[in-house]
Amino acid sequence: MNPSEISAPGSHLVADWQALMRTFIHPENDATRKILVKYMEQILFGLHTFLADHVGITEEVSLKKLAQRFTDTRINDQPEKKLADVITDLIENIAPHAVNVASPYFVGHMTAAIPFFMVHLKTIAAALNQNTVKLETSKVVSIIEKQVLAKIHRLIFNRRSSFYDHHVQHVETTLGSFVEDGTLANITALWVARNRLLGPRPGFAGVENDGLPAAFAAWGVKRCVVLVSRLGHYSLKKAGGLLGIGNRNVIPVDVDEHNRIDLSALQRKMDELGKSTAGTRILGVVGIAGTTETGSIDALPALATICRDRQIHFHVDAAWGGPTLMSERYRRLLDGIGLADSVSIDGHKQLYMPMSCGMVFFKDPLAMDVVAYHAGYINRPGSVDLGIKSLSGSREANSLILDSALKIMGLKGYALLIDHGIETARQFAREIKRRPLFELVTAPELNILTYRINPETDAPHKSAPSVHRRRSALERLNSINTTVQRLQRERGKSFVSRTTLYPSTAQGTGMVVLRCVIMNPLTTIGILKSILDEQTTIYRNAFSASES
Ligand SMILES: Cc1ncc(COP(=O)(O)O)c(C=O)c1O
Numbered sequence: 001m002n003p004s005e006i007s008a009p010g011s012h013l014v015a016d017w018q019a020l021m022r023t024f025i026h027p028e029n030d031a032t033r034k035i036l037v038k039y040m041e042q043i044l045f046g047l048h049t050f051l052a053d054h055v056g057i058t059e060e061v062s063l064k065k066l067a068q069r070f071t072d073t074r075i076n077d078q079p080e081k082k083l084a085d086v087i088t089d090l091i092e093n094i095a096p097h098a099v100n101v102a103s104p105y106f107v108g109h110m111t112a113a114i115p116f117f118m119v120h121l122k123t124i125a126a127a128l129n130q131n132t133v134k135l136e137t138s139k140v141v142s143i144i145e146k147q148v149l150a151k152i153h154r155l156i157f158n159r160r161s162s163f164y165d166h167h168v169q170h171v172e173t174t175l176g177s178f179v180e181d182g183t184l185a186n187i188t189a190l191w192v193a194r195n196r197l198l199g200p201r202p203g204f205a206g207v208e209n210d211g212l213p214a215a216f217a218a219w220g221v222k223r224c225v226v227l228v229s230r231l232g233h234y235s236l237k238k239a240g241g242l243l244g245i246g247n248r249n250v251i252p253v254d255v256d257e258h259n260r261i262d263l264s265a266l267q268r269k270m271d272e273l274g275k276s277t278a279g280t281r282i283l284g285v286v287g288i289a290g291t292t293e294t295g296s297i298d299a300l301p302a303l304a305t306i307c308r309d310r311q312i313h314f315h316v317d318a319a320w321g322g323p324t325l326m327s328e329r330y331r332r333l334l335d336g337i338g339l340a341d342s343v344s345i346d347g348h349k350q351l352y353m354p355m356s357c358g359m360v361f362f363k364d365p366l367a368m369d370v371v372a373y374h375a376g377y378i379n380r381p382g383s384v385d386l387g388i389k390s391l392s393g394s395r396e397a398n399s400l401i402l403d404s405a406l407k408i409m410g411l412k413g414y415a416l417l418i419d420h421g422i423e424t425a426r427q428f429a430r431e432i433k434r435r436p437l438f439e440l441v442t443a444p445e446l447n448i449l450t451y452r453i454n455p456e457t458d459a460p461h462k463s464a465p466s467v468h469r470r471r472s473a474l475e476r477l478n479s480i481n482t483t484v485q486r487l488q489r490e491r492g493k494s495f496v497s498r499t500t501l502y503p504s505t506a507q508g509t510g511m512v513v514l515r516c517v518i519m520n521p522l523t524t525i526g527i528l529k530s531i532l533d534e535q536t537t538i539y540r541n542a543f544s545a546s547e548s
Helices: 003-007 017-025 030-045 047-054 063-069 083-097 117-128 140-157 161-167 182-197 212-219 235-242 263-276 300-310 322-326 367-371 398-434 467-491 525-547
Strands: 176-179 223-229 250-253 280-288 313-317 342-346 358-362 438-442 448-453 497-501 511-517
Touching: 030 083, 030 117, 117 398, 140 161, 140 176, 140 322, 140 342, 140 358, 140 398, 176 182, 182 223, 182 235, 182 280, 182 313, 182 342, 182 358, 182 367, 223 235, 223 263, 235 250, 250 263, 263 280, 263 300, 280 300, 300 313, 322 342, 322 398, 398 438, 398 448, 398 525, 438 511, 448 467, 467 497, 467 511, 467 525
Parallel strands: 223 250, 223 280, 280 313, 313 342
Antiparallel strands: 176 358, 342 358, 438 448, 448 511, 497 511
16 A cells, blocks of 8 residues: 555545554654644644634534434444544534633633643643653653642641651652542542541451451441531542442531531531441541532631541542632632641642643641552552552643643732632622622622522512412522523523522522632623623513513
């Protein structure tokens, strides 16, 4: 087979050794190289303009119709397309149907625009293809990982310089670990907490070795629980399932009027658990620094004191709110985080890294010893192999991306992003309060707020004397908000998400609210006003007409 035949336009593609070699060494010809460079340039430098030109939030094709286009379940024997054609296809045919999370009108989730340089850094990480599970496939990258983990550890725990000098490159201690995401970070924290609680004792090698039934027998335990506010992320439930304590034993505690864990309810729950069920042990208490739905922050110092007094592992889920520590103006919101035993932070959230990067940190550099694993061919005792104490096995060099981003942005750069989000959210809250059609449901503590459409005519849901009338008024409001959110999403110009909260005024019936997460620096108050205008129009078209 002649190589030119392979690359000739419209030619029949064949998988052979020569073609394969080209994919490992360089593009097949000059034309292909030019196309690849052109697209790389677009992706690297023009991502925002490119996405703005090609995509609103997403194109108006239903998921059902899209699904019909993707029903081919066979892998072709021979190659179907050249790389350049595949890239063209991805950019022109797939990207428009993905979601343009970079749009400043996309304010519904914790995923948004990233600085363009992140794409460069991600490309370099992919090109180097280091595997940080072990030194033999990462060398300096493992060292950089230890350094960058120490930087974030210092941001959280702020221990003495001598502590960091000692541990930053210590072979046997670990300040934290990179994992895939916030879910695995939370699971890792509770994994460590479980193993420390049910550690070895005479005749018992520890829960990690001997399993839960043996651990319960050895420690005289019947049940292990984790306590967290009912706004806790569902990853904690997964941890309950995976760690064998049962996800029903991840117990939700009521929140106060600010959506923070209700401290007296927590104390009551602890006392009740202590009294009613002999043999119940509290494996951990989780404080949240930025709840997923409302962005609220639990009273971390008070939680730390409760946990210290009762000798309970105190974990802070700061997957969302952690980077607020970088803002001089707002870091006080996270006061007490340094008293935690462990802390989760996500890189792909407010550190603006590409998907995905989770991290978990431990105050005690020896805490992760209880989850150490060794293998004959790697991760030998005493080595710097980072896979020894990581839930993940093979993983990419996210530390390269984070370390470089920290250099490019500095604390001040990140602070600008954090401050913009919080302050724009506050402005938005004031705007919502000004408009009679809307009701602010949860004010922003960080950069997340919830609100709903609540036309004055529907006020009876609060004041109506009968529970039945109040409930049916609330259900009607729920249906209005659900419909408006859906219709706005389907229009494809802007996106606000929706969730259900259970405030005490709703008496057990869920209240549907619109949820806004402001993290994109290009999202302005003007854009947010236009999102409210659009919701007003959608509401009037869908409901007002039918009512008059
Ligand atoms: C507070 C909190 N914790 C944990 C997570 C889980 O993060 P991930 O989706 O990266 O697994 C989230 C995600 O939204 C979160 O908001």
